[in-house]
Amino acid sequence: MRVFRLNVNGDDLEVAAPAHWTLLEVLRYELGLIGSKQGCDKGDCGACTVLLDGSPVLSCLRLAATAEGHAVVTIEGLMPMHKARGGDGADVVQDAFDRCGALQCGFCQPGMMLSARALLNENPKPTRGEIHDALAGNLCRCTGYTQIVQAVELCVAEAAGVEPAQPAWSADANGKKV
Amino acid sequence: MAARDIHGPAPPWGDEFQVIGKPHRKIDGLAKATGHAIYADDIQLAGMLHAKTLRSPHAHALIRSIDTSQAEALPGVHAAITGKDMPVRYGVIPWTPDENALAVDKVRFIGDEVAAVAAIDEDTANAALELIEVDYEPLHAYLDPVEALERSDPLIHDTKKQTNVSKHVHLDFGEVDAGLEAADVVVEDDYSFHGSTHAPIEPHCAVAQFGADGLLTLWSSTQITHYVHRALSSVLEYPAQKIRVVQPCLGGAFGGKSDPFSLEFCVAKLAMKTGRPVKMLWTREEVFYAHRGRHPMRLHYKTGARRDGRITAIDARILIDGGSYSSFGLVTTYYAGQLLTGPYDFPAYRFDSTRVFTNKPPCGPKRGHGSVQPRFAFEVQLDEVAEKIGMDPIEIRRKNFQGSNTETVNGQRVTSNGFDQCLDKVETASDWKTRRGKLPYGQGLGVAGSMYISGTNYPVYPNKMPQAGIQLKVDRSGLVTVFTGGNDIGQGSNSVVAYLVAEELGLAVEHVRVVAADTDLCPVDLGAYSSRVTFMVGNAAIDAARKLRAQVVEAVAAAWEVAPQRVRLIGGHAIDLEDADRGIELREAFHLAEEKFDTLGSTGSYNTPTLGGDYRGGTIGASPAYSFTAHVVEAHVDTETGRITARKVWCAHDCGRALNPMLVAGQIEGSVYMGIAEALLEEHDVNRFGLHAGPSLLDYRMPLSIDTPEIEAFVVESIDPEGPYGAKEAGEGPLHSSIPALANAIHDAVGIRLRELPFTPGKVLRALREKQAPAGTESRAAERV
Amino acid sequence: MLRLPKFELEEPATLDEALALFAEHGSDAMPIAGGTDLVPNMKHRLFEPKVVVSLARIEALTGIRVTSGGELEIGAMTTLADVARSSAVQERAPVLAQAASLIAGPQLRTMGTLGGNVMLDTRCQWYNQTHFWRTSLGYCLKKDGTECHVVQGGGKCVAAASNDTAPALMTLGATLVFQGPTPPGESKANLREIAIDALWKADGIVNKHTEPGEILTAIRIPAQAAGHRGAYGKLRDRGSIDFPLFGCAVRLDVGTDEAVTGADICAVALVARPSHVKRIEDELVGQRVGSDDFASAVGRVAELAYKQCRPMDNSPGDADYRREMVPVYVRRTLHAAAQGAGPVHHV
Incomplete structure (x- = not known):
């Protein structure tokens, strides 16, 4: 056992866990931050993605100790940070994923949304190709990625005050955005 | 069929909707978005132990003895169990119970479960597994289904007929031989479909707690709570009234969580044995061993047609590699033949399908269960027929369209059918008429069509009770809580139930709460499989809500002293249709109803009408409604590398009425992705030792966003007479025709017919060499960098 | 888990x-x-x-700097993402920036380092598996076993070098700086600088010559010829995440008259060590890039590569197909380098 001194979602925390634990295990099983998911055991799926000093990393491969001294942001951190900036409700990325139907089973999406959040922080107007590149470390098994990409593009469009592109099905269904 | 089962596609107040048909958020969307949703592995209980499974390193072996004494002596270990602790066999299909929670006398594939240990943590449990001694006597392992068909010594299972055949079905409809004789064109060929697996991103996980009062609670990542409940009671030999099964939020399933699994029995048994909560979380490798994925099939098809395009007869022979256990295999063997009889009409059809056991991870129901493989073979063959008679591939499909309100050659009732509109949609959207057959060498368009069931009237275990039930409870705040046994596996079925109840009662969606998939709290539903949830649970929800609505309307009408026809529940209010000034909030309307009728609540249910052909197996694949799909795929073939890119996919799907078009589109897009993925990249197979070739998400190549075609989803609404507000399924149908449409697009692009999946670049190059590409065109795409 | x-x-x-x-x-x-x-x-x-x-x-192990002599010095702990996006690397060693940009996926490039990629363990489908899987197999020559399952009956491990940056650095003539323990009584740092070519040995069990206790501290890339061009080509199944099924790095030195003055091609993901494709300068030097003669020379070089590169069944998938792709990727990558383009990758 050892004590890890971690900065998670803005809080300085001390937490004791076995020395060989990964950051993912400490987040999930000691800090109760269960939003970071485990899908593949070893860095193949991206579900455990967290932001480390703003960059997406895989917490299942990151030894917990080596996260000391860095700012960790998990999916649970996005809404409070959004509120702290005066925002309402969930972070715009989270909200856009919900509005676009991108959350089917939702299991891969914390990682996906953090990859998207990191992209938009660095590049507020990514092209579709840049979105694909930024999400190329996150597997999703439900959506076919279409509504995920739509969600990121919705964030981009709304930030720019532009009308987002409507998907093909919306014309058929006479659907209006709720 | 009881009156309760059908309410017709239109609501009683006319046909305009407040909630239905709009792209509402999902009711659990924000909880998932913010990381607050609780999945099985998120459950942490005080004093919880962690369990791990010892698995067989042999593909086929007898177990002579198991010694767990050293493992049990390891500090930190609380219990070890083996097959002897749970000798009762089970199987999701009650006619074929051939599984044990832990192997009793033999193991049948590498990864088969042998023993389980509960300890203070996973590391200790793993260390204990190393201390279990198992004495195996290896047997000949069958890796080839043909060998398993031809040889019966040794037997994988002690079957009645003493063969390795798991199930054989032969059905004959109409005059097949005469039909083939009368045909102007006959195409006959072999096709091969490989194995693939579901690979939901959430690995299976189960947690059990055993109370001093004898109550056993199991939280499990299952899509069939009710069947798990029954199987637990049977295998544990423990009364079902003392067992509660709960499905927490589920991280994807696709059919991969629709059997009872070893881990569910093991955590339950270990919790009962130790008096401590026990969790088991499978590693990704273990999920690959659990499998239950797409059956590899070898298919032989013969199709006859007249010069005008009409199909005269189809003759099919299918060999199905089942892997080591039955799972849903009985159904698979039927589905492989029974579900081909639409969207086309043909007078004669024969199929002979045989499922054999092999010593590989067991196959089961993956999205499009049993019918994706035959659909591939047939739709590719139909393309060849069109080619031979010089007919446009869309035209030949139109020509054979069966229409709506008809009966298939195998005696299945077809009601709504929007396949013709699906063809129109994809034809227009892909600019088919100007582009197909006219794109430069290396690029092509292909089409295919398909149908799928919206549930089946075969209820897995024989009973005449409803297949779906709903209970509603009304709170004085104006909140309505829906209790449903339905399993939301990410497809959004809980949201669909909320939309339906909100629509009927005139409530805002956020004033409907859903409690689901908890056997203590919710009425029985059979589970999320065979694309039955929207149709069956949806109908039950309308049934329950309409009864409650009648009570509320009656109470309000009585208070206002008007006829009930004048009262409408809409927009959170009860209003008087003839007096615009009169209206009260629904909350107050509920109070009036509670005053009049006492505590409010209602139940609703659904059962299928009597369906199916009048022959053995005629009910399997008999569905109250069928969905229909058409795909056009644009494929690009790099003729130098053999790499195929599905550049764009247009998919139109007839889902009856789209209760939420955004969720329907999500199901279409996910299906298209999964179909193209298994056609081009994914392969679930064993190596020459019977070991899984690559049980990881690195070696099992699932496409990333960058690998996924651009997908345009179109919703066709045929409005089914019996579906909830006319809805049908959308979760599985749209996978089917993506694969043959891709194959047909490759033919349009470079003139090769690929009949063996997956379409790896090596196979493409071999086929191109065999065909001899026209001189000077080989490196057309060569310098793309 | x-x-x-x-x-x-x-x-x-x-x-x-x-x-x-x-x-x-x-x-x-x-x-x-x-x-x-x-x-x-x-x-x-x-x-x-x-x-x-x-x-x-x-901290001393991280960073990218250009020395006064025009040499590129990259700390071993510099992340692959930083290498890929560094303008200094893109300008002076485009092949390395391209190779780094195609390694694994975005998160892994943020975590993985250049030094780590150089020192990557060899990979094999019979080796990179769980303990349970390998126990069921009966192990292999590389770890705990006595038999190779790639070359059945083979006495030598043929696990594949799978590091994309290795061939890139080889074409650039990079050197590796190792620091070992300072011997007693000495005060000077115990540095060892070797050409990257000297790192490799043809043994899949350990494919590197290293000294006990030493650490790779930096990668040095000499200033390239004035007309230096480079590109990387990578064959893999998916557009991200996967290790190479075949990788090739190309260096072309091009004179002011557009004629090739020097060239190098290195291949990876074949056998235990990355290797130079031999005798290619005989074909390429003197050819003007973009000319028909250059294109024919490229064709001959692709044939040389085909003869010299033999992928084995160490990676998942079809080894014959990988071999067939050797000349295709070599040719495409040479043309990309000539055009100052690349990387060559299917997405």
Whole structure:
């Protein structure tokens, strides 16, 4: 056992866990931050993605100790940070994923949304190709990625005050955005 | 069929909707978005132990003895169990119970479960597994289904007929031989479909707690709570009234969580044995061993047609590699033949399908269960027929369209059918008429069509009770809580139930709460499989809500002293249709109803009408409604590398009425992705030792966003007479025709017919060499960098 | 969850402390850089070091700088993402920037380091598996077993070098700086600088010549010829995440008259070591890029590569197909380099 001194979602925390634990295990099983998911055991799926000093990393491969001294942001951190900036409700990325139907089973999406959040922080107007590149470390098994990409593009469009592109099905269904 | 089962596609107040048909958020969307949703592995209980499974390193072996004494002596270990602790066999299909929670006398594939240990943590449990001694006597392992068909010594299972055949079905409809004789064109060929697996991103996980009062609670990542409940009671030999099964939020399933699994029995048994909560979380490798994925099939098809395009007869022979256990295999063997009889009409059809056991991870129901493989073979063959008679591939499909309100050659009732509109949609959207057959060498368009069931009237275990039930409870705040046994596996079925109840009662969606998939709290539903949830649970929800609505309307009408026809529940209010000034909030309307009728609540249910052909197996694949799909795929073939890119996919799907078009589109897009993925990249197979070739998400190549075609989803609404507000399924149908449409697009692009999946670049190059590409065109795409 | 074996983690802040730890623990200790290779390998019980020494807190190991002599010096702990996006690397060693940009996926490039990629363990479908899987197999020559399943009956491990940056650095004539423990009584740093070509040996079990207790500290890339061009080509199944099924790095030196003055091609993901394709300068030197003669020369070079490169059944998938792709990728990558383009990749 050892004590890890971690900065998670803005809080300085001390937490004791076995020395060989990964950051993912400490987040999930000691800090109760269960939003970071485990899908593949070893860095193949991206579900455990967290932001480390703003960059997406895989917490299942990151030894917990080596996260000391860095700012960790998990999916649970996005809404409070959004509120702290005066925002309402969930972070715009989270909200856009919900509005676009991108959350089917939702299991891969914390990682996906953090990859998207990191992209938009660095590049507020990514092209579709840049979105694909930024999400190329996150597997999703439900959506076919279409509504995920739509969600990121919705964030981009709304930030720019532009009308987002409507998907093909919306014309058929006479659907209006709720 | 009881009156309760059908309410017709239109609501009683006319046909305009407040909630239905709009792209509402999902009711659990924000909880998932913010990381607050609780999945099985998120459950942490005080004093919880962690369990791990010892698995067989042999593909086929007898177990002579198991010694767990050293493992049990390891500090930190609380219990070890083996097959002897749970000798009762089970199987999701009650006619074929051939599984044990832990192997009793033999193991049948590498990864088969042998023993389980509960300890203070996973590391200790793993260390204990190393201390279990198992004495195996290896047997000949069958890796080839043909060998398993031809040889019966040794037997994988002690079957009645003493063969390795798991199930054989032969059905004959109409005059097949005469039909083939009368045909102007006959195409006959072999096709091969490989194995693939579901690979939901959430690995299976189960947690059990055993109370001093004898109550056993199991939280499990299952899509069939009710069947798990029954199987637990049977295998544990423990009364079902003392067992509660709960499905927490589920991280994807696709059919991969629709059997009872070893881990569910093991955590339950270990919790009962130790008096401590026990969790088991499978590693990704273990999920690959659990499998239950797409059956590899070898298919032989013969199709006859007249010069005008009409199909005269189809003759099919299918060999199905089942892997080591039955799972849903009985159904698979039927589905492989029974579900081909639409969207086309043909007078004669024969199929002979045989499922054999092999010593590989067991196959089961993956999205499009049993019918994706035959659909591939047939739709590719139909393309060849069109080619031979010089007919446009869309035209030949139109020509054979069966229409709506008809009966298939195998005696299945077809009601709504929007396949013709699906063809129109994809034809227009892909600019088919100007582009197909006219794109430069290396690029092509292909089409295919398909149908799928919206549930089946075969209820897995024989009973005449409803297949779906709903209970509603009304709170004085104006909140309505829906209790449903339905399993939301990410497809959004809980949201669909909320939309339906909100629509009927005139409530805002956020004033409907859903409690689901908890056997203590919710009425029985059979589970999320065979694309039955929207149709069956949806109908039950309308049934329950309409009864409650009648009570509320009656109470309000009585208070206002008007006829009930004048009262409408809409927009959170009860209003008087003839007096615009009169209206009260629904909350107050509920109070009036509670005053009049006492505590409010209602139940609703659904059962299928009597369906199916009048022959053995005629009910399997008999569905109250069928969905229909058409795909056009644009494929690009790099003729130098053999790499195929599905550049764009247009998919139109007839889902009856789209209760939420955004969720329907999500199901279409996910299906298209999964179909193209298994056609081009994914392969679930064993190596020459019977070991899984690559049980990881690195070696099992699932496409990333960058690998996924651009997908345009179109919703066709045929409005089914019996579906909830006319809805049908959308979760599985749209996978089917993506694969043959891709194959047909490759033919349009470079003139090769690929009949063996997956379409790896090596196979493409071999086929191109065999065909001899026209001189000077080989490196057309060569310098793309 | 797949568990890590137990170990003690050390996080020295200086190189000297790290060297002292390796001196103290000897073969019980292993260095960890980004962890993207070692952590999965440890979860698979391919390595079970008692002590893991993280190099992440040694600031001196990170950074990209251009020396006054025009040499590019990259700290071993510089992440692959930083290498890929560095304008200095893109300008002076485009082949390296391209190779780094195609390694794994975005998160892994943020974590993984250039030094870690150079020092990557060889890979094989019979080796990179869990302990259970390997036990069921009966192990293999590389780890715990006596038999190779790639070359049945073979006495030599043919696990594949799978590091994309290795061939890129080889075409650039890079050198590697290792620092070892300072011998008693000495005060000067014990530095060893070797050409990257000298690192490799043809043994899949360990494909590198290293000294006990030393640490790779920096990668040096000499200033390239004035008309230097380079590109990287990578064959893999998916557009991201996957290791190479075949990789080739190309260097072309082009004179002011557009004629080739020097060239090099290195291939990876074949056998245990990355290798130069031989005799290619005989074909390419003197040809003007973009000319028909150049194109014919490229064709002949692709044939040379085909003859010299033999992928084996060490990677998942079809080895015959991989071999067939050797000339295709070599040709496409040569043309990309000639045009100042690249990388060559299917998406």
